[in-house]
Amino acid sequence: MxxxxxxxxxxxxxxxxxxxxxxxxNALVGQQRALNALQQALSIGGRYAHGFVVTPAGMRTSDVLQQVQNQQQWVHADKFDWVYVANPESASQPLCVNVPCSKANDFLIKLWEVLQADVAVRKPLIDFIKEAYPSERVARYLELIADKTFDDLPGTELATVIVTHDEHEPFMMCDRVTEASLFGSIRLQSVEGTISSDLHLIEAGAILKANGGVLAIDAEELLLQPGLWRKLKYILKTSEFDWPQPGDSNVAAYYQPQAIPVHLKVLLLGERDIYAQLRELDRDFDNLFPYLADFSSHYSISQExxxxxxxxxxxxxxxxxxxxxxxxxxxxxxxxxxxxxxxxxxxxxxxxxxxxxxxxxxxxxxxxxxxxxxxxxxxxxxxxxxxxxGYIAELSRRAILEGQVYIETEGEVIGQINGLTVITAGGHEFGEPTRITATVHYGDGDIIDIDRKSELSGSIHTKGVMILSAYIANVFARNEAMALSATIVFEQSYHEVDGDSASLAELCCLLSALAEAPIQQGLAITGAVDQFGRVQAIGAVNEKIEGYFELCRTRGLTGHQGVIIPAANLSQLNLADDVIAAVKADKFHVFAIEHVGEALELLTQSEQKQLYAKIEQRLNELQQIEREVSWWRRWFN
Structure with missing residues (x-):
């Protein structure tokens, strides 16, 4: 057609x-499936309800998540400001207290006033603080220091604010994942030759900064850092954040701030391959991350x-x-x-x-x-x-035009056909025709793939050759073996050949050689074939057509050139304006077929029945010769 x-x-x-x-x-067009998944994940609390977000290439993740957050108003747990305060019972184990959002500095002022006041008159002030900052941790700490003064506290610092935020701030993104950026750190200082740490040297990471809200983490960056994934899982499973020891292993310094309870929603951001590997290799992953938000890279106007x-x-x-x-x-x-x-x-x-x-x-x-x-x-x-x-594509085409690579685009030849391939170089794809030839000779019915014999054939290409061999055997050798063998090869191909998109071209080339029917060299062909001769879809159809068109246009369009493609690829056609103009002017043609018989009729300008009849006649003649030879062999043996 x-x-x-x-x-x-x-x-x-x-x-x-x-x-x-x-x-x-609107950045969320066409993403309803993913939006529903996020809504489900973010509306359910608990430590086993986190999500994985599939982020396709080209998506601006921060824009998308920001708009989702604005629409869905993510809320999961109460957010607090977290403050570390000096522990009167241990200089190396500061205590953590939580106060309402944006109240940390006010709390520290009141705490300072308590310690400055005389012990005998502190009770009203302590009661006011308990009422203004309702928190069990605050109440316990106030009881602990009710009769203490500044001199009773270790070190020179009263407190440090670890995390402060307002209640309605957006999610937090951690796309540059390191141990310090995700988990925070405790730095060391040297005072008069003594290595130690102090309150102001405690720095929170993304987990604590997002505590009570949503934390989005780049999955690939996380998994590239040894040990971080295991550490994150432990925090999510225990809902508690323990600080690591400060400094490296060569420095002897003990400083262990009190653990902070963690209640947050984690969204891992990454490609589908990472999601599949985590599900396969980590037995905890499905439990911790049961929700998949699969963002699409396409918008289907047949459905939307x-x-x-x-x-x-x-x-x-x-x-x-x-x-x-x-x-x-x-x-x-x-x-x-x-x-x-x-x-x-x-x-x-x-x-x-x-x-x-x-x-x-x-x-x-x-x-x-x-x-x-x-x-x-x-x-x-x-x-x-x-x-x-396009430099590599230009060099490839020049090699053909200068005759270094032999490709014919006019005339007719028996057992020779122009297949269509696609080459990827540096991320750029371009189509390139390739010459496929086939010869036949007396034998036992084998079809020899020279590329496979020379170890230049990939597994998928080898499968394609086996399929076309099965088709020929199904049509011409149902009752007895063929007395004819054949060889097939990609000419002037010096690298591995893979894929099954040339199997239709190889089959037509073999049938041309068997029937001794010449093939029109102005037509190039691509397509996969099954054992019954049905033509199946292939990839990169536009690049293949345009690559062959460019060669024909450079040599000069004759009106007899064109390409044959599977009908299943019609929905993928999106050709360059030059190709469309040439087709409209009847200088170039695109044919779509569903069966190998249609391809043969276009390529040989003969009916399929006539071609197959020639092949049957030739095989019968050879089969008669085979019987006579076998009789003489048995006689002399």
């Missing part, structure tokens, strides 16, 4: 017409309204701080965001990638003193990016 030019890209112009007059910036995506784009434009988009820029932007996802009805939620493109386009627009970003600005930005990253 020949594909019309209109089907080679998404309906980007129709989408642009649906742009609303006003859009409300397109209007909401304009709200997401408004958020991206705001964060990118660029010129406004002109009306003709939206189709170009839609083409870009669908190209990232590889599906015509999926729009990308990769905030950083879209911001980068808009900023590049904005710079181009400002150079021409424009007041808005136009479609040409976005196209120019993409062309500049292609120029920056």
């Amino acid at each position: 020949r594909i019309a030019a209109d089907a080679l890209q998404p309906q980007i112009f129709e989408w642009a017409k649906q742009r609303p007059k006003h859009a409300n910036a 309204p397109l209007q909401a995506y304009f709200d997401y784009l408004a958020y991206v434009e705001r964060e990118a701080a660029v010129l406004p988009l002109a009306s003709d820029a939206y189709p170009a932007l839609f083409k870009f965001v669908t190209r990232i996802t590889d599906f015509q009805t999926e729009l990308s939620l990769d905030t950083i990638a879209i911001m980068q493109l808009l900023r590049e386009a904005c710079a181009i627009a400002r150079e021409r003193n424009a007041t808005a970003i136009a479609a040409d600005d976005i196209s120019s930005a993409l062309k500049q990016r292609e120029s920056r990253e």
Whole structure:
């Protein structure tokens, strides 16, 4: 089936017409599944109700979590200011007390007044403090120092504020994870040659600063630091924070502040692979982190309204701080965001990638003193990016044009076909045609994959060759073995070949050699095949088509060139404007097929029945020869 030019890209112009007059910036578009999971996790208390947040590439995590917090108003436990106070019974074991949010400094003033007052007149002041700062820890400490003076307290410091915050402050993010940043530290000092610590040398980490609220931790950073994961688990399971010994192991100094109770919600942020590994390797993980908030990198307009995506784009434009988009820029932007996802009805939620493109386009627009970003600005930005990253692709194409790599794009040849491959170099993908050849000879029915024999074939490619061998055996050797063997190879391929996207091309090439039917060299083909000849989807279809088109255009389009792809890949087509224009002008063609028979008819310009009849006739002739040879062998033996 020949594909019309209109089907080679998404309906980007129709989408642009649906742009609303006003859009409300929203970073949470298309994330309802994850939002529901966060709501569940954050509404349930306890030490076994933490969550893991899957953060796809390009998501600005802090923006997303901030907006979620604003909408859901995360509240889990009472927040307090935490203060360490001098312990009259032990200089090396200060005590911790908790007071209401933002009241730590006021409490210390009152505590100072108590110690300054005469013991005989302290009771009314102590009673006032107990009433103003209701806390069991405060009450116990006031009883402990009720008859003490400054001289009875060890050291030179009365207290230090460890954590102070207001009740409605947002979550805390710990994305640069170290032992000190997460758990805090106790520093040491040297006084007259004596190594010791003191109250002012106690520094809280993210766990204590977020105590009573929400702490978001970068999972990869956490797991890269030896021992931190185990230490975090212990705190979550015991709901208590014990300070480590100050200094390193070579310094003998004992200073052990009282443990602080911990009640917080932890959200680990990371990729899906990290989540899978933690579930598999850590038996405590499922118990501590039962909630998965899976943020999506795509927005499906087949399931959600397109209007909401304009709200997401408004958020991206705001964060990118660029010129406004002109009306003709939206189709170009839609083409870009669908190209990232590889599906015509999926729009990308990769905030950083879209911001980068808009900023590049904005710079181009400002150079021409424009007041808005136009479609040409976005196209120019993409062309500049292609120029920056396309050096390897250019070298590859030049090798073909100069004849160093032999690829034919005209004429017809028996047992030779142009397959389509994709190469990734430095994160940049580009399509490249590859010549596949097949020969047949008298034998016992084996199909020899030269790449596998020379250890240049990956396991998936080897599987593909086995599948096409099974198809040929199923069609032509059901009752008796074929007396014909074949060899197949990727010509001028000097690195490992993997993937099954060339199995359709290899099968057509083998059948061409068996039927002695020439293949049109102007057509290139990609697709996987199953044992029944059905054609299956492959990856990077746009890059493969564009790579072959660029070669044909450089040599000169003849109107007889094109590509054959699986029909299952139609929903992924999103081709460059040059390719679409050539298809519309009937200078280049894109065909979609569902069975190997359709591919053979396009490639050989012959009907499948005729080709298979030729193969059957040839196999029968060889089978007769095989019987005669076998008879003479038995006679002489």
